[in-house]
Amino acid sequence: MGNPHRIGIVGLGVISAAYLETLTASDAVVVTAVADLDADRARTVAASLPGARALSVADLLASDDVDTVLNLTTPAAHAEIALGAIAQGKQVYGEKPLAANLADGRLILDAAERAGVRVGSAPDxxxxxxxxxxxxxxxxxxxxxxxxxxxxxxxxxxxxxxxxxxxxxxxxxxxxxxxxxxxxxxxxxxxxxxxxxxxxxxxxxxxxxxxxxxxxxxxxxxxxxxxxxxxxxxxxxxxxxxxxxxxxxxxxxxxxxxxxxxxxxxxxxxxxxxxxxxxxxxxxxxxxxVHTSAGYEDGSRGIGLLDLIGCGPTDAAGARANGSLALHVLDVMASLQTAATEGRRVSTTTDAGRPALVPLTPRTTWLGAIV
Incomplete structure (x- = not known):
């Protein structure tokens, strides 16, 4: 497999523990940096991860030893962190929703396309x-x-x-x-x-x-x-x-x-x-x-990020938890809120397609390298 893919995590709140459990169990990735508004919390988490550094958000986004930024901030900060990572040439995988509003979601996807980097998003x-x-x-x-x-x-x-x-x-x-x-x-x-x-x-x-x-x-x-x-x-x-x-x-x-x-x-x-x-x-x-016939067995938070990484750097569409799907879901939610507020039928303006079915895949396989 070569060198593991390097992950920098921004946001170390409640959900980060579930992601860290998955990522530290995988040979395909390594967490090299963490950042949080609470600097003491960042230092504590970094101390538990061999080789990881506690950095400021700006330093993590600019770091040469981060390939993908895992954005676990609150929704209001999703767009700011994602756009900052993309500006540094890094791909981004974030917690849901993709952004707090549809306009910011579009900005993220447009910036990623111009920069030639990929975006992924929970839920996985x-x-x-x-x-x-x-x-x-x-x-x-x-x-x-x-x-x-x-x-x-x-x-x-x-x-x-x-x-x-x-x-x-x-x-x-x-x-x-x-x-x-x-x-x-x-x-x-x-x-x-x-x-x-x-x-x-x-x-x-x-x-x-x-x-x-x-x-x-x-x-x-x-x-x-x-x-x-x-x-x-x-x-x-x-x-x-x-x-x-x-x-x-x-x-x-x-x-x-x-x-x-x-x-x-x-x-x-x-x-x-x-x-x-x-x-x-x-x-x-x-x-x-009915019998279990598809999906990642014993899945856990972060599997969508591993799926994204396993697709290879040029296959953004092949990732199942991809940015286009997250934008479409955001579009549906924003349209539903508009429909509720204005009392009318609202058409969506995005189309992510339907992600590929996940074949039945044992945990030992997807922890190593998803293909």
């Missing part, structure tokens, strides 16, 4: 065996022609578990922009790109109360809608309904269901890599499990 959970197995069975005709799907996420809000949930209630947050990428990306994998949307949204509370230490009891303002529902029209004609909410306790609905002329699939949570796919055919009395 959809590359695990749960979503990919459902995709494989849909493609094989198990449910006939797909005609509809549903995506449902209802939770009380991230203030119940996150120590600093403020950014979830600012631009680029809320249930649509925070959790929507998992569900919409999964729907694109399952049914293809989305050409138009309609929707409605609401904001029942103007503040939230943090329930975790050390800020338990502190009120934070809400700047975004926290309940969003919509209808997504796929290019192939299927209609997906989506509900994303931070305004209630839970739901008993399947996270995803796909319905076809010959049957229906219940699909596991797209915020996870695995889970059982179940089928009910037109003549069946109940649901039955």
């Amino acid at each position: 959970t959809v590359l695990g065996t749960g979503i990919q197995t459902a995709r494989a069975h849909i493609d094989a005709g198990l449910i006939g022609r797909p005609v509809a799907a549903s995506a449902v996420m209802v939770t009380a809000g991230h203030e119940f578990w996150h120590p600093n949930p403020d950014f979830y209630y600012r631009e680029g947050g809320g249930p649509l922009f925070d959790m929507g990428p998992y569900y919409i990306t999964a729907l694109v994998h399952l049914l293809g790109p989305i050409r138009s949307v309609t929707g409605a949204s609401s904001r029942p509370q103007d503040h939230r109360v943090i329930r975790t230490q050390p800020r338990s009891g502190e009120q934070i303002p809400v700047f975004v809608d926290t309940h969003v529902t919509g209808v997504l029209e796929h290019e192939g004609g299927a209609l997906s309904t989506i509900t994303m909410s931070f305004d209630s306790a839970a739901t008993a609905a399947s996270p995803l269901e796909v319905h076809g002329t010959d049957g229906s699939l219940a699909v596991p949570d797209p915020n996870r890599f695995d889970g059982q796919v179940t089928l009910r055919g037109s003549g069946d009395d109940g649901w039955r499990p």
Whole structure:
């Protein structure tokens, strides 16, 4: 394989631990630098990674020993960090969403194209065996022609578990922009790109109360809608309904269901890599499990970055968690918010295509080098 691909990480918050677990287990990459607004935190993380340095953000972006910048900042900073990395000739892989708004997302992709570098983006959970197995069975005709799907996420809000949930209630947050990428990306994998949307949204509370230490009891303002529902029209004609909410306790609905002329699939949570796919055919009395047939086995955060690196430096389109897909998902979310605000049908203006199916791939294989 030659020398491992060199990763510099900007942003060392809660999600960084999951990425580091994956990246430090892979022989294909090495973390050479880390940066965070909290310099002490950066130094602590660097000390746990052999050969890694704690740098300022500017120094990391300019560093000669960083090939790809892993952008784990909050959504409001995604565009600034991505554009800074691209300006230094580095490719970027970021947490979702690609940017806090569609205009910034377009700037990132346009800058990357001019610079000849690649952009990738979470979520990569959809590359695990749960979503990919459902995709494989849909493609094989198990449910006939797909005609509809549903995506449902209802939770009380991230203030119940996150120590600093403020950014979830600012631009680029809320249930649509925070959790929507998992569900919409999964729907694109399952049914293809989305050409138009309609929707409605609401904001029942103007503040939230943090329930975790050390800020338990502190009120934070809400700047975004926290309940969003919509209808997504796929290019192939299927209609997906989506509900994303931070305004209630839970739901008993399947996270995803796909319905076809010959049957229906219940699909596991797209915020996870695995889970059982179940089928009910037109003549069946109940649901039955289907065999796992596709996806990265035992997947974990960062697999999308490994997939991007494994495609080689000239194959941006071949990466499954690619920037064009992330921009399309951002377009769908922005269009849905516009449709909800203005009460009209909105057409999307991007088309990422449908990423290639992930063949069933053992963890030992994808940790080494994904091809």
